[in-house]
Amino acid sequence: MIKLSDIDHVKFGVKDVDESSNSWQVEFGLTERTREGRESYLAVNYEPYSIVVEESEEVGIQYAAYNLHPDFSLEDAEQHLKAVGVDYIRSANAIDFVDPENNGVRYVPFRPRAGQDVYPIASRLTNSLHPGRYRKLGHVNYLTADVNSMVDFYVNVVGQELTDRLGGDAGAFLRIGPDHHVNALVNTGTPHFHHVAFDMGDWGMVPTTFDHLAQHGRVFPWGPVRHGIGGNLAGYVRTPELDCFIELYADMEQIDEFHEPRDFPDDRHSSSVWGMLPPRSYFRFDEESIAMERESLRGIYE
Ligand SMILES: [Fe+2]
Secondary structure, three states: OOOEEEEEEEEEEEOOHHHHHHHHHHOOOOEEEEEEOOEEEEEOOOOOOOEEEEEOOOOEEEEEEEEEOOOOOHHHHHHHHHHHOOOOEEEOOEEEEEOOOOOEEEEEOOOOOOHHHHOOHHHOOOOOOOOOOOOEEEEEEEEEOOHHHHHHHHHHHHOOEEEEEEOOOOEEEEEOOOEOOOEEEEEOOOOEEEEEEEEOOOHHHHHHHHHHHHHOOOOOOEEEEEOOOOOOEEEEEEEHHHOEEEEEEEOOOEOOOOOOOEEEOOOHHHHOOOOOOOOHHHHOOOHHHHHHHHHOOHHHHO
16 A cells, blocks of 8 residues: 655646745745746745746646655655556656546655754744745645545545544545645535645734735635634735635644544534635636725625
8 A cells, every 4th residue: 555755746737827926935935946948836934836827828836746645756656556447647757646536646765864954844944935934835725526536536545644534525624744644535416626735833923924915915714713624824815816715823722543434424614613604706716806805896606
């Protein structure tokens, strides 16, 4: 069985790479590491990069990449995909394939810790990272039409573990390490990438981070909320230029070796401990929804 070590990066197609890279840096505090042609590689913190944006006609996510566990090479991963009958494309340092709903998945090799990476984040040195940066890329979230086949694929093909379910087949949460989820699935009947999420590290980041985004004209359709599942405190920023949301969160539940998957009721408390549910537009990506949400028009909440 294949094993993973972590989420590595997420890649998006964007209309204008200069505009997008600038937005990631100025609005979201990432640091551009390199620019290769019409691609920008951006880091959240000390890692090489967590977000890649490429100028493209097709706007939105291209894939989520995961590091293999150190016990597994790319060759092992190829053998695994052959054994489970999944088509893939092998390149020099990656393997690409798609999940049952055509979302891109990439394997990249384990990244050994060396040099300053062996230190805790707070005791490393930098001459490039910005103040107010987040801690790390945390997870991805997909709206799906078939939770069960997606769970089966992400557990048995990709190599994630089921943490918990929501209302049977209404949703599912999958992990790699101690974080409650690195991948979440919500059954809305229509597949669509919903959000990429960054761990802010500390809830004390909210005032400066959220105010800063508001100062750039960003809209938060939902949050801050405390999720009943996963326990994270979260806010969701609309990013139409990526055809998804960005979630900023802190304080996610940490899972240990004694964990048994739970099935949470599909109710308000599982979604939001403090009671506030998202507007309908939270699950929509059409222009009208985005415009109505921006203006807080009533119709979208009904
Ligand atoms: Fe999330």
